[in-house]
Amino acid sequence: MKNSTRVNHPPSAPLPADNHAVVAPIYQTVKFEFETVEETLRALRGERAGYFYTRSSNPTTRQLELTLARLQGREDCVVCASGVGVVAQTLLSLTKQGDHVLGFIESYGPSRQLLRRTLGKFGVTHTLLSIEDVEGIEQLLAQRATRLVLFESPTNPVNKIADIAAISRSAHAHGALAVLDNTFAGLHQHGAFDVDIYLHSLTKFASGHGDVMGGAAIANEPLIRGLRPDFTLLGGVLDPHAAYLIQRGLKTYFVRYRAQSASAQRVAEYLAEHPAVERTRYPGLPGSPEHALARAQMSDFGAIVTFDLRGGAEAGRRFAEALRLFAMTASLGATESLVMPPQMLGGRDFSAEQQRLAAIGSGTVRLSIGLEDTDDLLEDIQQALAAAAGA
Template identity: 35%
Template sequence: MVKKNTKIVHEKVVEPQQEKPAIPPIYQTSTFEFPRAELLGDTISGGPDNEVFIYTRGSNPTQRTLEKSLASMAGSEEALTTSSGMAAITLIALTFLRKGDHAIVSEVTYGDTHHLFSDMLKDFGVEVDFVDFTSPKKIEETIKSNTRLIFFETPSNPLLRLVDIKAVSQLAKENKIKTIVDNTIMTPLLQDALGLGADIEVHSLTKYINGHSDVVGGAILCSKKDFLELRKTLFTTGAILDPHAAWLVQRGLKTLALRLKKHQENTKKVVKFLSENSSVQRVNHPYLREHPDNKLALTQMKGFPSVLSFEIKGDLKDARRFINNLRLFKKAVSLGGVESLAEHPASMTHAIIPKAEREKAGIKDYLIRLSIGIEDAEDLIEDIKQALNQ
């Protein structure tokens, strides 16, 4: 007869018999029990199969459910989820780049992506060139015999310049180079980077896909072949998305299409208001006809981003004063949540990029970035108006 203290460690699991839960449960377990030792041994020596679960650092049913949903939304063969968007980008670099390889990266990327490629990978002997991706010709001139990977964001953040995914992917294919697109700002619903020819899409799930600013996560959408390579690196690095976070993202994903609709409606109104305001000297958004990539936006994207930036008439102090005077917009980095956020790229998200490089790329001290949420558009405009008036 086992003792009480033993019993409490080995609970009797109550499973539903005929009925199935309408919503999948969270498999909050680090390890999986096998009925016989031989079976576990055989599974491990045969290599972890997709849907055989051994240890959650490698795979877990809650993560896999989310991965299947993401792949089905994007039309990709596979999806891999990670503990953050940066973990996903780092995993791609660790899997597909080796000492002596060369990568071409767009000049303006998320600050930590820039840091990964400009400092960390260089220290591991990877050569990296940062190029203006609005010109495929410049990319072509930078390709070398050891170029393995091309990485870019479109639209870029915070200037919302676009890259022609089809043209760059084609160029990369001709030279046997992998194309990776950070599609975080658009999501697969508003921009089909894989359909346009990219090999891999990378996402920060932290943004629109989860959409509620309460989870940090990342995802890689790719072929089965790349997935199997990436998963080996994931297992070793341990950069997995934990089951509880995966479950929350799964919940967020269900309202993505609805949220994007409202995000876009609000953004159009805010863009219009700002572009007609005399305290604003420039608005960066591809929805505007005067935006240099407006034509490409209309063919490449199936909607518009809900992030925009604008230059205030004034200097760094005026930009900060505007942000401080906002009452409804939260003063915070990140984007893609239901709530509207305002931030100052030069001193926040892009501060890690040296000032000279930042300015060259067009990120001025008086540039402000807004992430437009799903509140009432009139309230958002009222808040911007009162902050500009001050």
């Protein structure tokens, strides 16, 4: 055998059957083969176990899917390349021309854009209500045949809390699927509710380190069986190396989520008392309108603290620029703290009434609290608030 052949057919170095890698290897391969045509065809027909092509499945991404399904308390999961990818692929898979979807004003901007721009192109209509309008939700679903309800809790960016039991109940009473983007609450929360499909951006708390993107849909087996062929065809596949990094991040998920929640709680309490702050939105803040519902639904309140500066947009800009420990950028749930000033928060596509319900004001700032020492973060926030006030 010539060397040019040998490098393309390297020797295998299999592990003995009784000898296991403690950390599963990354199957960084696009293709898998069987010995015979018949076994290949049996695998493709789903008559035997095995892998063929990574766009359909891969042992590294499959290990991640099984882990995520168990964390969220459902039977199965399908992963893809980003959080927005999983929202898009799920919506495209579940809807057809003539269907109607219920979405919410207080939702992640690109999810609303997917409803309007992408689904709209294919004749799928939608209505946007306020997540707090539980009666309106019930009325709309009673009046209008609806394929699915897509909602978040807490909502991005202002941390409103959805009444998950009421919304799921209304959805099911009228034949709609309850699809919860559970990115903010994380994989360990809301599993006891009668939600059909949980969506997650794995870019956030799951991976945790801000170095990899991913998305997941988690549900019972029949729903995932329905989604998987469309995910394979739409092709936003999660690379095995990214799956490995997310699996690795999950090992510290609980420690991170709880430490970040505890730190966010202190930051929220500090901001709530500060004279320059008009309103602080954090589900763990006692006395806040969302606290009772949040406490009934959640065990940890998350890392996102949103607040309104009395000084408006200019104060928000000065505050964000004065912070030293917070990166001024998108995303959330990573180990480093992040800030989004009012100028970078969405909602510019809203009518005046929708703008009011969205609660993104001229001085609204969103923080994502990382794993830095909380005292250091508070000191930084204190000096930035002083800078924002022109002190």
